[in-house]
Amino acid sequence: MPKAILYTAVTLDGYIADSNGGIDFLDHPLFRLPDEDYGYNRFYEGIDAVIMGHNTFEKIKSFEGSYPYPDKHSVILSSKNTLADGVSEGIEVCNDPAEVALANLTSRFDTVWIVGGGATNAKLHHAGLIDEMILTYIPTTLGAGIPLFRSNETMSNWKNIATKTYPNGLVQMHLAKA
Amino acid sequence: MPKAILYTAVTLDGYIADSNGGIDFLDHPLFRLPDEDYGYNRFYEGIDAVIMGHNTFEKIKSFEGSYPYPDKHSVILSSKNTLADGVSEGIEVCNDPAEVALANLTSRFDTVWIVGGGATNAKLHHAGLIDEMILTYIPTTLGAGIPLFRSNETMSNWKNIATKTYPNGLVQMHLAKA
Numbered sequence: 001m002p003k004a005i006l007y008t009a010v011t012l013d014g015y016i017a018d019s020n021g022g023i024d025f026l027d028h029p030l031f032r033l034p035d036e037d038y039g040y041n042r043f044y045e046g047i048d049a050v051i052m053g054h055n056t057f058e059k060i061k062s063f064e065g066s067y068p069y070p071d072k073h074s075v076i077l078s079s080k081n082t083l084a085d086g087v088s089e090g091i092e093v094c095n096d097p098a099e100v101a102l103a104n105l106t107s108r109f110d111t112v113w114i115v116g117g118g119a120t121n122a123k124l125h126h127a128g129l130i131d132e133m134i135l136t137y138i139p140t141t142l143g144a145g146i147p148l149f150r151s152n153e154t155m156s157n158w159k160n161i162a163t164k165t166y167p168n169g170l171v172q173m174h175l176a177k178a
Numbered sequence: 179m180p181k182a183i184l185y186t187a188v189t190l191d192g193y194i195a196d197s198n199g200g201i202d203f204l205d206h207p208l209f210r211l212p213d214e215d216y217g218y219n220r221f222y223e224g225i226d227a228v229i230m231g232h233n234t235f236e237k238i239k240s241f242e243g244s245y246p247y248p249d250k251h252s253v254i255l256s257s258k259n260t261l262a263d264g265v266s267e268g269i270e271v272c273n274d275p276a277e278v279a280l281a282n283l284t285s286r287f288d289t290v291w292i293v294g295g296g297a298t299n300a301k302l303h304h305a306g307l308i309d310e311m312i313l314t315y316i317p318t319t320l321g322a323g324i325p326l327f328r329s330n331e332t333m334s335n336w337k338n339i340a341t342k343t344y345p346n347g348l349v350q351m352h353l354a355k356a
Binding site: 010011012013014015018019025028030031122125126133135137139140141142143144147148149151152153154155156157158159160163165168169170171173175178 | 193197315317320322325332333
């Protein structure tokens with residue numbers, strides 16, 4: 001049974017980035033924990049494809065180093081159907097609605113990582129297509145920013161499969177659609 | 179040392195109520211756990227006063243039964259300095275800014291519960307006056323609603339004192355200003 005998993009860090013007040021799209025808060029010295037990857041490598045090994053909005057793709061390209069998901073099939077949602085740079089083999093630009101693109105992806109790949117951002121998350125949340133969420137809560141509050149789900153007014157309930165607290169106070173919840 | 183504690187339930191995506199101010203999601207059958215009060219009674223015994231916005235006060239008054247905090251000093255923030263009904267002994271209506279009202283309260287009482295709602299929480303968050311937070315995450319996402327902190331663009335870091343997961347999947351975090 002294919003599934004789509006939203007794996008993301010989130011502040012205590014539900015933001016995935018600050019108002020400028022920045023994620024500096026993820027690297028605050030208070031919360032550094034050397035050699036801890038919060039289960040990322042194991043998670044990454046288990047996925048077959050990634051899907052993300054074009055803003056998230058641009059953000060990821062702005063980071064140092066090469067594209068971090070070269071060994072997975074990537075779908076970048078873009079209404080323009082073009083992206084300036086950085087599109088290479090294995091990276092598919094798709095102008096379908098997010099829910100169509102994801103349904104298409106889960107028909108071809110077993111486990112899909114929903115990378116973000118807020119708008120893509122919201123559309124997939126609204127469509128009921130998020131099967132699982134792995135949310136890592138950073139002990140930070142921002143008061144404003146890009147919400148986990150950009151406004152979409154959809155109530156969903158979740159089954160909490162596991163909660164893990166790290167020594168630096170981060171709390172990771174693994175949730176499946178209830 | 180007096181302290182002000184924000185004790186509230188919050189959805190996974192950071193909302194304390196739906197877009198209409200409703201909190202029905204708190205009582206969803208999926209998450210019912212008979213005889214579990216999530217530490218409420220112990221918390222309540224330890225506080226001396228409560229502070230809340232007038233919308234929250236009106237909401238609480240709309241619930242069945244009498245005012246739930248009769249044995250604590252109550253401050254209701256209201257720019258109008260009048261409230262239609264329900265103000266009785268021990269309930270002080272205050273038209274000071276939230277941060278002034280709270281500072282005044284912590285000069286007279288040892289432990290103050292910040293009851294909410296989003297606007298009051300935001301002002302006190304922005305003023306750096308929230309000493310501790312006890313946040314109970316409900317395994318629900320709403321996609322939209324009244325955020326924990328109504329937009330206030332203030333980054334704060336927190337020390338995670340304790341995390342507790344309940345059998346129904348609710349996760350309570352106790353946090354202190356870092």
